[in-house]
Amino acid sequence: GQQLNQSPQSMFIQEGEDVSMNCTSSSIFNTWLWYKQEPGEGPVLLIALYKAGELTSNGRLTAQFGITRKDSFLNISASIPSDVGIYFCAGQAQNAGGTSYGKLTFGQGTILTVHP
């Protein structure tokens, strides 16, 4: 089945530092999504990417959809304590008709800790 390899597994950084995490896959995805999950809650969508090569920003977050459709990265600039959480990448596959199909495949997550 499809698998996403997300790295790093965890990061410990100082407030104000920039963060970068990425996901790679052996399969092509039609859509890449980045989520953040806080303890006891469901994942919250941060950024959605729909086109190969697309670079999208949401405040201090920037994400890119790789040209090969097999990878994506997420950058967080000038981290703050509330950035703490688990960040997941997720890919949505393409069906035979060429449109995105409902099922998401998730990476293992990157645990981010920010020290004040």
Add this chain to the structure above:
Amino acid sequence: NAGVMQNPRHLVRRRGQEARLRCSPMKGHSHVYWYRQLPEEGLKFMVYLQKENIIDESGMPKERFSAEFPKEGPSILRIQQVVRGDSAAYFCASSLDGNYGYTFGSGTRLTVV
């Protein structure tokens, strides 16, 4: 707030009992997805439903698990004869048409004792 509503938030069941998890999608959303998350792992797809139809159940265990999304009312994930290995967080998500990012609920944390 018309977000995805899941209940109960926490559910404790003894081995062999049944667990019923409910999910009310966002208003206007007719696509519902169930995912399972084990501790310190990512979410794993279980099933994708549209009103009254199961579209993809490739992630559902072959036995004891079933899901439905009736014409009226919430989607239900049912686990019969629960075992300790069923202990996990179960998340429901909904979307308008299946092509865009979902909205997840806060999950139901099932503990089997």
